[in-house]
Amino acid sequence: MSRALAAIGYAALALAAVQILPTPARAQAMRSEAAPSRTIFVPVDKSMAFRLDQPATKIVVAQTDTAVVVATTDQNFYVRGVAVGSTNLLVYGPGGRLQPVIDVRVGYDAQALEADMAAAFPGEGIKVITVGEGVMLNGVVSNASISERAMTLAGKFAPNAATSGMTVRASQEVVL
Numbered sequence: 488m489s490r491a492l493a494a495i496g497y498a499a500l501a502l503a504a505v506q507i508l509p510t511p512a513r514a515q516a517m518r519s520e521a522a523p524s525r526t527i528f529v530p531v532d533k534s535m536a537f538r539l540d541q542p543a544t545k546i547v548v549a550q551t552d553t554a555v556v557v558a559t560t561d562q563n564f565y566v567r568g569v570a571v572g573s574t575n576l577l578v579y580g581p582g583g584r585l586q587p588v589i590d591v592r593v594g595y596d597a598q599a600l601e602a603d604m605a606a607a608f609p610g611e612g613i614k615v616i617t618v619g620e621g622v623m624l625n626g627v628v629s630n631a632s633i634s635e636r637a638m639t640l641a642g643k644f645a646p647n648a649a650t651s652g653m654t655v656r657a658s659q660e661v662v663l
Contacts, residue, residue, distance in 0.1 A: 524588040528617065529554060529568040530596035536565045541586060543578045550574035554591045568593035571620050571648070595622050595645040603644070604637060613637055613653065621648030628653050 529535050542561040548554060553574040558564045566576075576589040594617045601615040604624070611633055613626045622645045628634050634653045641649035
């Protein structure tokens with residue numbers, strides 16, 4: 488009988504030990520907080536000012552080697568383009584609530600390059616657009632030499648990042 492009582496006692500202890508052990512926590516899937524988003528473009532080595540619709544308590548920059556953000560008030564900030572690339576800003580409002588997520592594209596200053604093209608090649612109408620992490624020259628130019636020289640200038644402005652989409656006007660030459 489003592490063996491039977493001992494066996495029952497051991498079984499009770501084993502059962503109690505099982506109930507005392509903690510059960511593993513269930514894995515929970517984390518979801519990103521939904522927030523409106525928008526995209527801004529900032530030229531490399533320049534700053535641009537922006538205004539938020541609501542006050543912000545914190546702005547987090549994902550890639551500080553691409554863009555630097557400085558808040559000037561709770562609704563105003565400026566972004567300085569440090570290097571060509573992209574990053575995003577997470578803007579938090581009162582209570583830690585995520586407000587807008589701002590995608591930031593830092594690239595070459597297409598407007599400045601277009602102004603340089605107009606000065607260097609008057610009357611040619613070369614347009615410059617930002618494409619990815621480079622620039623693209625568009626328009627109809629009077630001859631192939633202008634196209635080549637424009638690409639050389641663009642290459643100095645955006646090294647290894649300029650693409651030509653220019654076309655050369657058809658020649659008025661008549662062959663006899």
